[in-house]
Amino acid sequence: MSDTDTHVLRRRWVFGLIGFGVLLGLVTVAWLSAQVFTDFNDRRAAPSDNVQWTLSQVEVDYLSYLNALETASAAQDAQNGTLDLVRRRFDLFYSRVDTLAQSRVFQPLRQDDRFRLPLERVTRHLNAAIPLIDAPDAKLSEQLDDLKRAALEIGPHVRTLAVSGISYFATESDQQRTQTAANLLRLAILSGALLLTLGAVSAYLLVVNRRATRRGRALRQANERMNTILSTSLDGVIVVDAKGDVIEFNPAAEAIFGYTADQARGRSIGDLIVPPHLREAHRAGMVRMQSGGERHVVGKGRVQLEAMRADGEQFPVELALQSARAGDQEIVIGFVRDISQQVAAQQELIHARDQALAGEKAKADFLTVMSHEIRTPLNGLLGNLTLLKNTRTTREQARFVENMEISGQILLSHVDTVLDIARFEAGKLSVALQPSNLNDILQEIVDGQSGNAASRGNSISWQWVGEARPCVAADAQRLRQILLNLVGNAIKFTENGRISIEVEVTEPGPAAGVNIFEFRIIDTGIGIGPDEVDVIFDDFHTSDPSIGRATGGTGLGLGIARRFAEAMGGEIGVESTPGEGSVFWVRLPLQDAELDANVDSDQPEVQHVQPLDVLVVEDNEINREVICNMLKLDGHRVTVAKNGQLGVDAAAAHRFDVILMDISMPVMDGPTATRHIRSGGGPSAEIPIIAVSANVLPDAVDAFRAAGMTAFVGKPIALDALRKALSVVTNLGASTRSEEETDHIGDLRASLGADVFDRLLAKYLSEGDAVVAQLAQLEAGEADLDQVAQECHRLAGSAATFGAMGFRDALIAIEMAAKSAERQQVALLLNGLPEVWERAKAVLPAPGAIKG
Amino acid sequence: MRILLAALAMILTLGQAQAQDLAEPTGDVVLTITGNLTQSGAEDGARFDMDMLKALPARTFATSTIWTEGENTFVGVPLSVVMEAVGAAGSMIRATAINDYAVEIPMDSVTESAPIVAYEMNGAEMSRRQKGPLWIVYPYDSDPKYQTEVTYSRSIWQLDRLEVVK
Numbered sequence A: 001m002s003d004t005d006t007h008v009l010r011r012r013w014v015f016g017l018i019g020f021g022v023l024l025g026l027v028t029v030a031w032l033s034a035q036v037f038t039d040f041n042d043r044r045a046a047p048s049d050n051v052q053w054t055l056s057q058v059e060v061d062y063l064s065y066l067n068a069l070e071t072a073s074a075a076q077d078a079q080n081g082t083l084d085l086v087r088r089r090f091d092l093f094y095s096r097v098d099t100l101a102q103s104r105v106f107q108p109l110r111q112d113d114r115f116r117l118p119l120e121r122v123t124r125h126l127n128a129a130i131p132l133i134d135a136p137d138a139k140l141s142e143q144l145d146d147l148k149r150a151a152l153e154i155g156p157h158v159r160t161l162a163v164s165g166i167s168y169f170a171t172e173s174d175q176q177r178t179q180t181a182a183n184l185l186r187l188a189i190l191s192g193a194l195l196l197t198l199g200a201v202s203a204y205l206l207v208v209n210r211r212a213t214r215r216g217r218a219l220r221q222a223n224e225r226m227n228t229i230l231s232t233s234l235d236g237v238i239v240v241d242a243k244g245d246v247i248e249f250n251p252a253a254e255a256i257f258g259y260t261a262d263q264a265r266g267r268s269i270g271d272l273i274v275p276p277h278l279r280e281a282h283r284a285g286m287v288r289m290q291s292g293g294e295r296h297v298v299g300k301g302r303v304q305l306e307a308m309r310a311d312g313e314q315f316p317v318e319l320a321l322q323s324a325r326a327g328d329q330e331i332v333i334g335f336v337r338d339i340s341q342q343v344a345a346q347q348e349l350i351h352a353r354d355q356a357l358a359g360e361k362a363k364a365d366f367l368t369v370m371s372h373e374i375r376t377p378l379n380g381l382l383g384n385l386t387l388l389k390n391t392r393t394t395r396e397q398a399r400f401v402e403n404m405e406i407s408g409q410i411l412l413s414h415v416d417t418v419l420d421i422a423r424f425e426a427g428k429l430s431v432a433l434q435p436s437n438l439n440d441i442l443q444e445i446v447d448g449q450s451g452n453a454a455s456r457g458n459s460i461s462w463q464w465v466g467e468a469r470p471c472v473a474a475d476a477q478r479l480r481q482i483l484l485n486l487v488g489n490a491i492k493f494t495e496n497g498r499i500s501i502e503v504e505v506t507e508p509g510p511a512a513g514v515n516i517f518e519f520r521i522i523d524t525g526i527g528i529g530p531d532e533v534d535v536i537f538d539d540f541h542t543s544d545p546s547i548g549r550a551t552g553g554t555g556l557g558l559g560i561a562r563r564f565a566e567a568m569g570g571e572i573g574v575e576s577t578p579g580e581g582s583v584f585w586v587r588l589p590l591q592d593a594e595l596d597a598n599v600d601s602d603q604p605e606v607q608h609v610q611p612l613d614v615l616v617v618e619d620n621e622i623n624r625e626v627i628c629n630m631l632k633l634d635g636h637r638v639t640v641a642k643n644g645q646l647g648v649d650a651a652a653a654h655r656f657d658v659i660l661m662d663i664s665m666p667v668m669d670g671p672t673a674t675r676h677i678r679s680g681g682g683p684s685a686e687i688p689i690i691a692v693s694a695n696v697l698p699d700a701v702d703a704f705r706a707a708g709m710t711a712f713v714g715k716p717i718a719l720d721a722l723r724k725a726l727s728v729v730t731n732l733g734a735s736t737r738s739e740e741e742t743d744h745i746g747d748l749r750a751s752l753g754a755d756v757f758d759r760l761l762a763k764y765l766s767e768g769d770a771v772v773a774q775l776a777q778l779e780a781g782e783a784d785l786d787q788v789a790q791e792c793h794r795l796a797g798s799a800a801t802f803g804a805m806g807f808r809d810a811l812i813a814i815e816m817a818a819k820s821a822e823r824q825q826v827a828l829l830l831n832g833l834p835e836v837w838e839r840a841k842a843v844l845p846a847p848g849a850i851k852g
Numbered sequence B: 001m002r003i004l005l006a007a008l009a010m011i012l013t014l015g016q017a018q019a020q021d022l023a024e025p026t027g028d029v030v031l032t033i034t035g036n037l038t039q040s041g042a043e044d045g046a047r048f049d050m051d052m053l054k055a056l057p058a059r060t061f062a063t064s065t066i067w068t069e070g071e072n073t074f075v076g077v078p079l080s081v082v083m084e085a086v087g088a089a090g091s092m093i094r095a096t097a098i099n100d101y102a103v104e105i106p107m108d109s110v111t112e113s114a115p116i117v118a119y120e121m122n123g124a125e126m127s128r129r130q131k132g133p134l135w136i137v138y139p140y141d142s143d144p145k146y147q148t149e150v151t152y153s154r155s156i157w158q159l160d161r162l163e164v165v166k
Helices: A004-048 A049-072 A079-102 A103-110 A114-135 A137-232 A251-257 A269-275 A276-290 A338-388 A395-425 A437-457 A474-494 A545-551 A557-567 A621-632 A642-651 A669-681 A698-706 A719-731 A734-752 A754-777 A785-801 A804-821 A823-842 B001-019 B048-053 B081-083 B151-155
Strands: A236-241 A244-251 A302-308 A314-325 A328-339 A433-435 A459-465 A471-474 A498-508 A513-522 A571-577 A581-592 A614-618 A637-641 A658-662 A689-693 A712-713 B030-037 B046-049 B059-064 B071-076 B092-097 B102-106 B118-119 B135-137 B159-165
Touching: A049 A079, A049 A137, A049 A658, A079 A114, A079 A137, A103 A114, A103 A137, A103 B081, A114 A137, A114 A658, A137 A251, A236 A269, A236 A471, A236 A571, A244 A437, A251 A328, A269 A276, A276 A302, A314 A338, A338 A621, A338 A823, A395 A557, A433 A437, A433 A474, A437 A459, A437 A471, A471 A474, A474 A513, A474 A557, A513 A658, A513 A823, A557 A571, A557 A581, A557 A614, A581 A719, A614 A642, A621 A719, A621 A823, A637 A642, A637 B048, A642 A658, A642 A669, A669 A689, A669 A698, A689 A698, A689 A804, A689 B081, A698 A712, A712 A719, A712 B092, A719 A823, A754 A785, A754 A823, A785 A823, A804 A823, B030 B048, B046 B048, B048 B118, B071 B081, B102 B151
Parallel strands: A459 A498, A614 A637, A614 A658, A658 A689, A689 A712, B030 B159
Antiparallel strands: A236 A244, A236 A328, A302 A314, A314 A328, A433 A471, A471 A581, A498 A513, A513 A581, A571 A581, B030 B046, B059 B071, B071 B118, B092 B102, B092 B159, B118 B135
């Protein structure tokens, strides 16, 4: 119960009590007044009092009777009239005494002996006289004297009767007077008390009334305020009673629902604004509320529902219901907002967003498809250029080819860049952590870019600042890309200057074993204006269009670097002073890692090329020719099929060692063909199938594997990649070979003794370096093939001694090609030789390193 | 209203008067009415014997009185009927008893039913010793207004004379 309820209850009690008291007082006063009034009435009526009259009349009647007797006896002879008079007077006397004996008025008096005894005496006399009185005249006449004597005898008694009665009533009258006086006093006191009470009640009522007036005024003001609020509220306000009938319906509700308040009032809210399909639920809710059950909407804040207007139109509303008590009945107040516009706007917005997203996706798809479409002809272009280089050309032509190849490579890198971005935007950029050596990565970058830097008169170097911690788990490829982009950018904007790369562990990272590595690419170039610092990492930003054009940038390099850095959980930034140079920094959290010696050996080596029976399934004629030529270069036997169906047929007819399968082809695409081959049970059902595609997105590659393809080679096809793929799928993995080599070296060392082994090893290494460097510098087109064959043959022997079988195989391949004067082949193989040599060296211990 | 009724009663009795004179008593006269009477043959006073009274419309009721014991049944002619019978035209009735006790009864206090001029109590005529032969009785028990000193004083017994005063 609330405070106001208690208050009201208490006040009711007070009023009840006061009212009862006043009523009691009034009744008492009325009763006393009546009493007093009666008393006075009695007093007033006293002179004519029947009682006193009767009493006094007893004596009169007695004397009249006696008188009649005397008259009669005196006129003894004069008969009639006198006797009748005696009889009449007797009767009257008798009647009077009878009244005294019978009347209840004399009841109290009869209790008194002073009255009772004479009365009995008189009555006795009268009864004794009756026979004489009623006797005939003669007899009455005779007895007159006796009657008279008897009548005289009772005279004193009659007197006593009258007197005693009168004195009794006089006493009673006195008592009555005293009583009246007492009553009057009581009346006065009570009236006074009543007056006081009434005065107090009046005062109280005055106070209460004043308070009520004040409260009434406040209430009226509150009501007016409430009405103003209701009528100006933008939300519809509807009040219903416990039955669900409308009590209030404000102007906003009128506007929303199209009913006037008068139409709405008294009608069921369910019929009024709840759409037919929600009425059942509404009714259930009302029943639940009435039975005090759980409330789903009332008091639950804003909910969205559907409502219905007067014209039957259904529309969305936002609704908040709250219940309240009005007196002893529960009411529900509903605040309704028409949100049809809002919902419509929201839907429009969602639609617009969907469209925008679709547009974005279309853009990403477009980029992917475009890069795919560009890569495919590039494949043909670059492949053919490779082939062209291996043909006999003039020096000038060779330079043209070289230029074309460089341009082609730049174009390819642009396409790759765009593809990177497309991949990133598609959310497919994953970071693959693997143990990496930062020293190697940085050295590679410096080595790879030194030519580029030199061409613009720049020197380039890298160094650790502080403690060197090269062994980390990182996505080496991404990191390399970031650094390459930054270094490339630095070279681009620096002329005759210096580019230095610093790497430093600046602070411990967020988790144990993780440190923040800061890579700084410092140049002495033209610098960047402060207004450009903020936008320099945006896509397609080129600081100076003329420079951009001159240096061939897409404006995406730094954008990609930023994306990659962020994808790796790091950040990127630049500080620059125009005219003095810039510092690009990348901060990455990198995990410490254990690095084993064979970190780089995950790339299978290609040194032993075993002739294979290869089926190439490719629809594009140029691509087909490129692949075929590359395969033939390595001595493989090649069969071609121009589409998937033909490929399936060929595979069913012959057992190949491996199949190279294009993806998109007419008649039947690559994955379908693969499935047919795998499930066909033909002679080639089990052999490795390598997917060849320009679509290098991870999704696509997964799809190829799902179709049953063993490996994947991206377009445009590079010879190295093709060799690698072939060696992997044909189980000519380098890992096995490397192990053998390592074991062999162990044996050799054991058998030769450490000193001799070291001396021979050092000789082998220096000889290998020299020969490989010399061969690398040869222009294949003009080289003395005999000398090449000789050098290769000699070094191959040493390689075999030190178990470098891959290197030896490569050298022998060159020797064979040189001997048969296949210059293209020699050039191709010589190209790959330095890499093979590096790999061979990597598995060898450094001279003296294993001493002790 | 009451005056109107009285006037009406007068007209009615006038009508009756033209038709029939008041009868002469044949037995002992028990009630003599004098005063302002308009009934023909009663201009100089009307006299009633018991039979004449009994011939008038009677009323019976039971009541206790302060002068008797227990409840008694009274039979009698309403005073109004008696007044009507003699064509009484006055504002006051002066009632006198055999012993010359007299009271005044205002005409407008007389109603159709009370008082009655009782001639029987408990099925028997009342003797003079029993406050007879005529007794003006009110139905005291039926209404507290009949339990007043005034009413008691008007309840005159051994009634033998009535006088209509203007």
